[in-house]
Amino acid sequence: MPDWLDIVMRSFIFVVVLFVMTKMLGKRQLAELSVFEYISGITIGGITSEVVMGLERNIINAIIAIFIFSSVSFLVEWISLKNKKIRDFLEGTGTVFIKDGKIMEDNLKKEKYSADELLELLRKKNVFNISDVQFAMLEQTGDLSVLLKKEHRPVTIKDLQMPYQSKKEPQTVIMDGVILDEALTIGGLNRRWLHEELEKLGVTKENVFLGQVDSDGQLTVDLYDDKIKIPTPQEKxxxxxxxxxxxxxxxxxxxxxxxxxxxxxYAKNANKLKDMIQKLEPSLHD
Known part of the structure; x- marks a missing residue:
């Protein structure tokens, strides 16, 4: 067998093997790496590249090695889920960097972070003044969690004591021109309603790339043909x-x-209606 064909076959085999092992380790392997996952990832990558390009290597031995390293990561993760002390030892715990606007210099040194690196992490959180920070902690993943002092936090509807209504997540009812019946059912809707709404907009489902229904039951669509103008909903x-x-x-x-x-x-009912409008206006005002 020619060398190039052997490399192609080995590459294909290891793509499948690595995919299976990654699926076994779970999504966390892709998002946040623990110490063991980091070690395993580097080692598995080295084994794979060596066997794919090193034709004299035994492919079975390489697969066994990859399986062992993947199994170790999986076992460590499973043990960590069962025991908090072991989890804290293996994955570490968060470290407080700022408390009440004061930098904890000893903790910075412990984690080998300089003041410049701390300021860089804060800037990534859109924080430029240390005194604005109530609390900041370096998480096990290396990300910095920041809590601003109350006077520097964004104003919320609750702070203004304004009436508000909780929103449910929007339901995607059309994707690639295909109606998603499960999403319609979750939203308490049906195809007849959907077709009526599409008629109001003057579009067909085949021309809809993505269609969503918000918590107020209002349909919004994105079309394949961007030249078609969709009328703005006027019901609310x-x-x-x-x-x-x-x-x-x-x-x-x-x-x-x-x-x-x-x-x-008349005056009494006008006042009742005024109170009702004040409560409904946040939901009806677009």
Whole structure:
């Protein structure tokens, strides 16, 4: 067998072997490497490249070595999940770098980080002033978690004491022109509703690259043909405008009537409608 064909066959075999081993180790191997996973990854890569290019090597022995290193990582991960002390020993624990705006110099030295490196990590979190930081910890993965002091955190709806409504995750109901019935069912919808909404937009499902329904039951679509203009949904703004008009009409009726009882009734209901609009406006205002 020619050398080039042998290399092709070995490469193909090890692509499959490495894929199987990576799937066995799980997604965490791809996102965050522990010490054992880091060692195993380097070693497996070295074994693979050596056997793929070194034709005199025994391919079975290489597969056995890769299996052993993968099994060690898998076993260590399994033991870590069962015992926190072992997990802390193998994977380490977080290290506090900043507390109450004060840098913990001893912890920086312990983790072999300089002040410049700390500032770089903070800048990646869009933090440029140490005194703005309430708490910062270096995680086991090498990422820096930062908690700003309360006065420097972004203002939230809760801080403003404004009424708000929790949102559910949007459901993708069309993908590549194909209707996803499971997503429709989760959203409490059906195909008839979807076809009616597509008719309102003047598009067909075949021309929809991606279609999603938000928590308010509003359909938005992205089309293959970007030249087609999709009309902006008007249901919520129209409903808000209608409610405000009703409130204004009630207030007008209260001013126009001479009957004290009718005046009181119109004024009372106008105030009720005003309170309702204040609660609904965050959801209806686009």
């Amino acid at each position: 703004p129209l409903l808000l405008a209608t409610l405000k008009k009703c409130q204004a009409d009630l207030e007008l009726f209260a001013l126009a009537t001479d009957s004290k009882s009718a005046k009181a009734m």
